[in-house]
Amino acid sequence: xxxxxxxSPDFLEAARALACEHGPAAVxxxxxxxxxxxxxxxFYYRFASRDLLLGELWLKTVLAFQExxxxxxxxxxxxxxxxxxxxxxxxxxxxxxxxxxYRRSDFVHGDWPETLRSGVISQExxxxxAVTQFAQTTLGSDCPNTxxxxxxxxxxxxxxAVRMHLECREAPPPIADELIRQTYEAVITGRPEQ
Amino acid sequence: xxxxxxxSPDFLEAARALACEHGPAAVxxxxxxxxxxxxxxxFYYRFASRDLLLGELWLKTVLAFQExxxxxxxxxxxxxxxxxxxxxxxxxxxxxxxxxxYRRSDFVHGDWPETLRSGVISQExxxxxAVTQFAQTTLGSDCPNTxxxxxxxxxxxxxxAVRMHLECREAPPPIADELIRQTYEAVITGRPEQ
DNA sequence: GTCCATTTAGAATATTAGTTCTAGAATGTG
DNA sequence: CACATTCTAGAACTAATATTCTAAATGGAC
Numbered sequence: 001x002x003x004x005x006x007x008s009p010d011f012l013e014a015a016r017a018l019a020c021e022h023g024p025a026a027v028x029x030x031x032x033x034x035x036x037x038x039x040x041x042x043f044y045y046r047f048a049s050r051d052l053l054l055g056e057l058w059l060k061t062v063l064a065f066q067e068x069x070x071x072x073x074x075x076x077x078x079x080x081x082x083x084x085x086x087x088x089x090x091x092x093x094x095x096x097x098x099x100x101x102y103r104r105s106d107f108v109h110g111d112w113p114e115t116l117r118s119g120v121i122s123q124e125x126x127x128x129x130a131v132t133q134f135a136q137t138t139l140g141s142d143c144p145n146t147x148x149x150x151x152x153x154x155x156x157x158x159x160x161a162v163r164m165h166l167e168c169r170e171a172p173p174p175i176a177d178e179l180i181r182q183t184y185e186a187v188i189t190g191r192p193e194q
Numbered sequence: 195x196x197x198x199x200x201x202s203p204d205f206l207e208a209a210r211a212l213a214c215e216h217g218p219a220a221v222x223x224x225x226x227x228x229x230x231x232x233x234x235x236x237f238y239y240r241f242a243s244r245d246l247l248l249g250e251l252w253l254k255t256v257l258a259f260q261e262x263x264x265x266x267x268x269x270x271x272x273x274x275x276x277x278x279x280x281x282x283x284x285x286x287x288x289x290x291x292x293x294x295x296y297r298r299s300d301f302v303h304g305d306w307p308e309t310l311r312s313g314v315i316s317q318e319x320x321x322x323x324a325v326t327q328f329a330q331t332t333l334g335s336d337c338p339n340t341x342x343x344x345x346x347x348x349x350x351x352x353x354x355a356v357r358m359h360l361e362c363r364e365a366p367p368p369i370a371d372e373l374i375r376q377t378y379e380a381v382i383t384g385r386p387e388q
Numbered sequence: 389g390t391c392c393a394t395t396t397a398g399a400a401t402a403t404t405a406g407t408t409c410t411a412g413a414a415t416g417t418g
Numbered sequence: 419c420a421c422a423t424t425c426t427a428g429a430a431c432t433a434a435t436a437t438t439c440t441a442a443a444t445g446g447a448c
Contacts, residue, residue, distance in 0.1 A: 005396070041397060105217075156358070160350040183377045197414065232427095234428070235428070393444105394443105397442080403435085411429105
């Protein structure tokens with residue numbers, strides 16, 4: 001059998017480079033194969049479609065990100081979970097640009113390919129249950145407003161604090177962590193009952 | 195002279211509707227003229243290019259948003275400026291979806307058309323000087339970290355608090371304001387010196 | 389060495405979208 | 419009632435992109 005010259009990871013890596021430099025829209029099949037010097041046939045031998053490539057790229061990246069977040073939140077350490085965003089972004093600048101600067105729908109519009117659907121659903125689910133569990137055990141409630149509060153402090157604010165730096169392709173500076181921490185204390189620690 | 199049947203505002207309005215429902219990428223010339231029942235020629239009689247249409251749409255919307263923000267910040271009321279985002283989003287749900295859910299570069303990639311460039315530059319400039327002035331007069335400093343802090347509390351956090359609701363095309367609920375206020379107090383009011 | 393699955397190779401095809409072009413209709417003005 | 423200007427009309431053109439297809443090269447197994 002012929003020796004594989006262009007493997008799936010090769011294509012994913014090329015796609016990642018293009019996505020974090022110019023956004024997911026720049027990840028055209030043409031651009032990917034040109035970057036790799038591969039023919040179109042080799043690409044379609046590995047991936048049934050462009051959607052599948054971008055879907056795999058996104059899913060792989062979000063799962064890598066979520067790993068540390070889930071560990072912290074399951075340990076009951078909400079502040080560590082909030083600070084995971086800048087920390088992970090520093091360690092994985094390219095992946096962070098790709099994941100945190102764009103929306104999931106920029107990678108896959110509409111319906112996800114059958115193959116990836118279960119992966120995305122389980123990713124969403126495990127995230128939601130972890131947040132709910134944290135709200136319940138740490139704040140003693142999982143009413144909508146408490147969940148909203150947790151999501152704000154653990155997800156939205158860290159993302160907001162980090163975004164402008166990622167837009168310059170720079171690692172988030174220490175002030176980002178400080179802002180996240182202060183917000184966390186005001187919004188979560190400050191009111192453990194409501 | 196022939197009576198105008200399809201005016202510039204007509205095209206802008208159709209583009210706005212498409213953009214806030216399906217994102218700026220869905221604003222194709224074909225979709226716009228189909229929505230209006232206009233021929234392609236009429237569109238290009240009003241707009242030199244698709245870029246110009248999307249550029250005008252974005253600029254018009256951002257200026258409408260900025261109006262209230264600038265009024266509050268120039269009055270020295272930082273909290274009011276921060277709360278302007280959810281307030282404006284409630285009053286202008288469609289415009290908010292368009293403006294706050296996407297990035298400027300989703301509307302115009304790369305260079306802006308000559309006609310709009312000065313408008314965009316002056317918009318950026320007036321925003322920056324207002325923020326700097328606020329930092330100086332209210333916090334007594336305009337060092338990078340103070341500016342970062344102000345930008346966080348007045349722009350990034352309000353945006354983060356509002357985004358998930360806009361994604362469902364819903365008005366931000368009161369809890370959004372509460373989170374913005376608590377963050378503002380922790381990050382700005384709480385430390386008027388550093 | 390022949391055979392076969394694997395993989396490369398890239399030309400051909402299809403679709404979508406932006407833009408241009410030419411012809412003609414509408415309407416205020418002289 | 420011409421006539422010039424403004425605008426409509428939509429076919430035609432161009433470029434980019436995803437995808438398919440057929441042929442051939444590769445390299446291990448028998």
